[in-house]
Amino acid sequence: MFEKQIICSNCGRSYPADRMIFRCERCSGSLEVIYDYSKLKRVVTKEKLRAREFLHSRYLEMFPVRKLVTLNEGGTALLRSRNIERELKLRFELYFKYEAVNPTGSFKDRGSSVEVAKALEFRVKRVVCASTGNMGASVAAYSAIANVPCYIFIPGDAATTKMKQILAYGAKLYKIPGDYAKAAELVEEAFNTHKAYLLGDYLYRREGSKSVGYEILDQMGFRADGLQIVTPVGNGTLISGVAKACKEFYIMGLINRKPKISGVQSRGCDPVYKAFKSCGKIVPIRHPDIISKAIECGNPLDGERALRAIQDSYGFSESVTDTEILKAREMMARREGLFTEPSGAVPLAGVIKNRHDIPGGSKVVCVVTGHGLKSPTTAVHGREKRISGDPKVLKRVFRE
Ligand SMILES: *Cc1c(COP(=O)(O)O)cnc(C)c1O
Numbered sequence: 323m324f325e326k327q328i329i330c331s332n333c334g335r336s337y338p339a340d341r342m343i344f345r346c347e348r349c350s351g352s353l354e355v356i357y358d359y360s361k362l363k364r365v366v367t368k369e370k371l372r373a374r375e376f377l378h379s380r381y382l383e384m385f386p387v388r389k390l391v392t393l394n395e396g397g398t399a400l401l402r403s404r405n406i407e408r409e410l411k412l413r414f415e416l417y418f419k420y421e422a423v424n425p426t427g428s429f430k431d432r433g434s435s436v437e438v439a440k441a442l443e444f445r446v447k448r449v450v451c452a453s454t455g456n457m458g459a460s461v462a463a464y465s466a467i468a469n470v471p472c473y474i475f476i477p478g479d480a481a482t483t484k485m486k487q488i489l490a491y492g493a494k495l496y497k498i499p500g501d502y503a504k505a506a507e508l509v510e511e512a513f514n515t516h517k518a519y520l521l522g523d524y525l526y527r528r529e530g531s532k533s534v535g536y537e538i539l540d541q542m543g544f545r546a547d548g549l550q551i552v553t554p555v556g557n558g559t560l561i562s563g564v565a566k567a568c569k570e571f572y573i574m575g576l577i578n579r580k581p582k583i584s585g586v587q588s589r590g591c592d593p594v595y596k597a598f599k600s601c602g603k604i605v606p607i608r609h610p611d612i613i614s615k616a617i618e619c620g621n622p623l624d625g626e627r628a629l630r631a632i633q634d635s636y637g638f639s640e641s642v643t644d645t646e647i648l649k650a651r652e653m654m655a656r657r658e659g660l661f662t663e664p665s666g667a668v669p670l671a672g673v674i675k676n677r678h679d680i681p682g683g684s685k686v687v688c689v690v691t692g693h694g695l696k697s698p699t700t701a702v703h704g705r706e707k708r709i710s711g712d713p714k715v716l717k718r719v720f721r722e
Pocket residue numbers: 428429430456457523554555556557558559560561616617663665666691692693
């Protein structure tokens with residue numbers, strides 16, 4: 323265990339590393355785990371990492387737990403574009419980090435692996451989580467293997483498939499009339515009044531999400547020259563986890579420069595983008611309603627961190643329309659063989675929009691966050707045709 327302390331990023335107050343806490347007790351600011359990097363540097367070397375299996379667990383010392391609760395999450399493919407790069411005549415290399423192949427179909431499993439392990443260390447009796455669907459499904463699966471009762475609160479317009487997935491893992495599911503922000507308030511209240519352990523976009527989930535960043539750097543041979551990582555931004559936990567991962571590998575001397583980190587949001591719910599453009603504070607968006615449900619966070623828990631991750635690394639911030647997202651999603655499936663839910667196509671939509679500003683020779687990685695099968699009702703182009711089973715119809719079929 324290499325954690326030194328927990329600090330509040332807002333007021334700087336520090337807490338002991340073994341404290342069960344989700345927000346700063348003085349200012350309610352968002353918290354961060356700080357490690358002893360000089361110690362870590364001696365223990366975590368490239369050679370040692372490479373000797374281990376390529377999975378989330380490869381980076382164990384970089385997490386604030388002794389042991390992970392694991393379903394062999396992570397170790398996902400980093401795929402170079404087969405067609406889009408050439409067809410759009412991009413002057414940079416385009417890659418996809420395909421997170422859909424995680425055990426529950428999204429990158430959330432990396433965070434759940436750490437969070438649920440932490441809950442076990444604290445010997446909690448139950449865990450609660452507010453979710454738009456994917457996080458709920460992920461923590462439901464990890465709580466199931468850890469034998470911890472799991473309570474999920476979900477907004478009324480969540481996708482039915484995601485609810486089915488949560489129920490399948492045996493979690494208790496509560497649908498509330500409000501949006502995600504409302505569900506998030508309710509679970510924080512459950513922590514305050516019922517001592518239920520909070521799973522969600524708090525300090526430990528960010529720690530788990532870091533492995534997206536570690537893996538990309540690892541897969542790029544620990545070379546970050548010209549590297550740019552592009553993620554969707556909902557609560558901003560993924561992007562701030564990726565930024566923290568890059569910072570840590572840099573501090574530990576595993577990479578000798580930091581990549582650019584860019585964040586893309588959806589037009590109807592883009593408070594981080596608006597703050598970036600106006601160089602101001604994040605102003606919450608009330609009652610957002612967008613097709614990319616997994617990033618429908620009007621008041622992002624890690625919004626300030628997301629903003630800083632982009633600003634500090636000189637990445638871009640972008641906001642894309644539903645039409646642009648669906649177009650990117652279709653291109654990814656038809657030209658790259660990668661089927662994703664709308665949120666997972668948001669980075670590519672952002673890259674396409676910014677392609678003329680990305681320096682030639684860069685390596686641009688889109689994090690494809692979740693599986694297409696998770697939102698089967700989102701429109702796809704094309705339609706099945708009814709035919710008879712008579713072999714004679716084949717002639718007609720192949721003439722088309
Ligand atoms: C959770 C999620 C996101 C957004 O991640 P944040 O950490 O909330 O910014 C994006 N895409 C998918 C598929 C997700 O499940």
